[in-house]
């Protein structure tokens with residue numbers, strides 16, 4: 001479909017800014033054909049996922065364009081990582097406001113290039129349109145697993161342990177920092193949190209290694225408790241989490257020390273882009289070796305039980321309800 005982008009025609013944008021990003025994918029034909037091809041390697045299954053972002057909803061119109069582009073790729077890479085897939089390439093649908101500046105598109109494309117290199121992916125195709133509304137972008141990321149071995153949300157069994165990579169809450173705290181500063185936070189910690197919000201670190205090394213150890217897995221992007229609820233539902237189990245075992249960064253710990261109710265926000269805020277997963281107790285040793293190999297810290301935060309839903313336990317073993325206002329219980 002076409003929709004003119006004044007100042008720079010659609011075809012000029014594709015040729016100038018996007019075609020160079022398809023180098024390394026000979027079957028993308030330099031973005032000069034109607035479509036691209038991707039040859040799955042022998043015995044591999046393709047895994048794919050799409051995520052869209054809209055100005056004013058997922059980013060601010062005056063955010064740096066290169067960071068918008070990199071976050072767009074990274075949120076999609078995070079989904080594939082949680083499925084145990086190795087990413088190969090992506091399709092990009094870009095809707096630019098009619099008055100977009102060429103410099104904005106150039107910076108956006110630079111951001112794409114930076115993370116293509118970092119994560120070993122290439123642009124395969126897409127669509128470019130002009131919109132009378134806010135800018136919006138959708139990426140379809142394509143990766144591979146051996147055979148059908150994509151990690152599923154449905155693989156948790158009673159008796160398993162619940163684990164999470166990295167630290168939880170930083171992205172949410174970073175977003176909050178953009179509005180109002182938390183008390184008692186050092187400038188470096190503040191920068192760390194905002195950086196985590198703007199530029200997630202998808203667990204692309206850990207993810208494929210988890211295929212050999214994890215039962216269920218998913219990407220933590222909408223809040224740890226809510227996302228664990230998806231594993232509970234799809235697996236037909238209950239997940240019980242110990243709030244005190246959820247890993248926090250030094251900056252996150254500083255915020256929670258000053259305001260214990262902030263722990264509830266860390267568990268529900270989202271923008272973590274970590275992997276939550278389950279392992280059998282017998283595989284805990286193998287998991288530790290795997291985490292070491294990936295260079296990513298992994299924490300055991302709870303257990304899988306018979307039942308339904310997600311329970312969060314406080315320091316005294318009491319159940320903290322996650323209902324409306326429930327996490328206020330953290331504010332003792």
Ligand code: ADP
Pocket residue numbers: 001002014018031032033034035036091092093094123124125126127128
């Ligand atoms: P059509 O009119 O058939 O949709 P287009 O002119 O939109 O064709 O696209 C021409 C080629 O450029 C296609 O290979 C398409 O995948 C690619 N392309 C268009 N926009 C983008 C984009 N934003 N990113 C990557 N490839 C793109």
Ligand code: MG
Pocket residue numbers: 001002126127128
């Ligand atoms: Mg098109």
